[in-house]
Amino acid sequence: MFTFSCFGNTWYIPKSLRIMIGDRYPKSPTRRLTILYSSSLALVACLSIAGQVVIQRLLSQQQLDIQVVGNVERQQLLSQRLAKFS
Incomplete structure (x- = not known):
């Protein structure tokens, strides 16, 4: 016979039940x-x-991607201006 005490209460737990649920x-x-x-x-x-x-990590990665896209757009605009004036 196994008894379990918690918060002042004592319970009897059969061996088969102890194996199943601890x-x-x-x-x-x-x-x-x-x-x-x-x-x-x-x-x-x-x-x-x-x-x-996970969402915060994805948002921070997306923020970095936005900066890269902004730089690419700026480079594209500058190259178009160079092509226009040459």
């Missing part, structure tokens, strides 16, 4: 749902932050 989960369904809900919210937060990091 030793950390209590037997109480509401406590398990609370843990799953909190884990889901944490996962969503992490994915949101990761998405924001």
Whole structure:
């Protein structure tokens, strides 16, 4: 018999269940749902932050590309002026 204590509560966890879900989960369904809900919210937060990091990197790369395109346009204008006057 295995017991699990957390926050003053003690739960019995059978061996078959310990193998499937690990030793950390209590037997109480509401406590398990609370843990799953909190884990889901944490996962969503992490994915949101990761998405924001990716988007910010793409935006900074796009900003560099805009500068390069501006330089190319300026060089094209200058070469057209040189061709016009020669």
